[in-house]
Amino acid sequence: MHPTMSFCLHPRCILLAAVTFLCIWAIFCPSEIRKELSCTPLMPAPAAPVPPLSLPHLLIPNIGVCTGLGSPLFLLILVSSAPDHQEQRDAIRASWGALQEIQGYLVRTLFMLGEPSNSPLENIKEVLKQEAQVKGDIVQAAFMDSYRNLTLKTLSGLAWAAQYCPDVHYVLKTDDDVYINVPGLVAELKQRGNDLKKDWQQRYLDRDGTAARSPNLPVPYLYLGHIHRRVYPSRSEYSRHWVSEVQWPSARGPFPPYGSGTGYVLSAPVLRLILRAAGGVPLIPVEDVFIGVIAKRVGVIPTHSIRIAGASRYPIDRCCFGRILLTSHHIEPWEMKDIWELVKSSSGNRPLCSWLQEALGMLRCWVIHHWHF
Numbered sequence: 001m002h003p004t005m006s007f008c009l010h011p012r013c014i015l016l017a018a019v020t021f022l023c024i025w026a027i028f029c030p031s032e033i034r035k036e037l038s039c040t041p042l043m044p045a046p047a048a049p050v051p052p053l054s055l056p057h058l059l060i061p062n063i064g065v066c067t068g069l070g071s072p073l074f075l076l077i078l079v080s081s082a083p084d085h086q087e088q089r090d091a092i093r094a095s096w097g098a099l100q101e102i103q104g105y106l107v108r109t110l111f112m113l114g115e116p117s118n119s120p121l122e123n124i125k126e127v128l129k130q131e132a133q134v135k136g137d138i139v140q141a142a143f144m145d146s147y148r149n150l151t152l153k154t155l156s157g158l159a160w161a162a163q164y165c166p167d168v169h170y171v172l173k174t175d176d177d178v179y180i181n182v183p184g185l186v187a188e189l190k191q192r193g194n195d196l197k198k199d200w201q202q203r204y205l206d207r208d209g210t211a212a213r214s215p216n217l218p219v220p221y222l223y224l225g226h227i228h229r230r231v232y233p234s235r236s237e238y239s240r241h242w243v244s245e246v247q248w249p250s251a252r253g254p255f256p257p258y259g260s261g262t263g264y265v266l267s268a269p270v271l272r273l274i275l276r277a278a279g280g281v282p283l284i285p286v287e288d289v290f291i292g293v294i295a296k297r298v299g300v301i302p303t304h305s306i307r308i309a310g311a312s313r314y315p316i317d318r319c320c321f322g323r324i325l326l327t328s329h330h331i332e333p334w335e336m337k338d339i340w341e342l343v344k345s346s347s348g349n350r351p352l353c354s355w356l357q358e359a360l361g362m363l364r365c366w367v368i369h370h371w372h373f
């Protein structure tokens with residue numbers, strides 16, 4: 001046998017290969033490590049005065065959702081849905097959307113809709129009204145529901161949140177084909193919120209050590225998602241993501257970093273900054289890019305989380321969906337219920353992940369995803 005070949009089967013060589021693989025993964029997979037390197041601003045610059053945002057009025061305003069809850073809503077989940085997607089909405093209602101409280105932290109899920117355009121269903125308007133009345137979780141605004149109007153849908157939802165849920169701490173914007181690990185997300189936001197507050201105190205308040213114990217701390221600035229960087233606008237008029245030269249001039253280069261629209265979180269102060277600045281920016285029809293553009297304007301740097309899967313579809317797996325991932329895209333309505341059953345803590349007394357799976361966490365889900373084990 002050739003000497004180098006026998007050397008490469010040596011355990012040390014295998015270990016070296018494994019370490020190299022891990023390093024490459026850590027560098028190229030935008031990760032927590034990168035987040036640590038980019039410095040999240042704690043006090044963004046104030047937005048320059050801009051014309052107020054004019055949005056379509058609400059057809060189904062549903063203004064009572066956040067009143068009389070007893071304590072402030074911790075997380076509002078705004079699901080972008082199409083009028084004829086009742087099956088998708090029902091699947092969410094029957095699975096993760098049913099969760100309204102996680103260890104004392106209140107959560108609500110609402111569906112954002114526009115007006116049905118040319119739906120094959122004749123009586124869809126009546127059906128929708130009924131659905132909204134019975135379920136009480138629909139907000140509908142007066143604009144034509146189309147892919148190129150999704151930015152209007154998001155803005156209507158965010159404006160609704162700011163107006164009718166003024167005490168909410170975090171808002172998650174997502175779509176009706178995304179599985180949300182609600183307990184995981186609440187825990188993550190609690191943790192990040194505490195860390196950011198501690199940072200904030202140390203920098204700004206903790207001069208004499210008293211403010212650190214103050215219970216009335218503000219909700220920190222947070223824009224969390226699966227962050228896309230250096231994405232250039234599509235100039236093909238046939239593309240769903242077409243952005244015109246007026247909306248984003250080529251001279252400006254790539255878009256600023258933005259969180260994939262499949263799931264991004266804005267904390268209340270960021271939400272308010274974004275709404276205040278949105279009127280001064282051309283309405284880029286790609287909803288998630290638009291939020292990234294305004295965030296950049298108001299000085300909010302997005303934070304990447306490898307647990308937010310973005311647009312990738314991960315194979316259904318109990319540990320990944322129940323513990324590690326916070327959002328997972330491309331989930332069909334029937335799969336929502338399947339995953340929900342799978343991750344229910346009562347399915348046996350088996351823990352969601354073994355200690356090894358938990359420790360390797362994201363790496364494990366990522367490997368399953370890429371190699372379809």
Ligand SMILES: *[C@@H]1O[C@H](CO)[C@@H](O)[C@H](O)[C@H]1NC(C)=O
Binds near residue numbers: 143144145146148
């Ligand atoms: C967006 O909604 C408005 C208001 O209903 C409508 O006039 C417009 O045609 C819609 N745009 C697209 C691209 O669908």
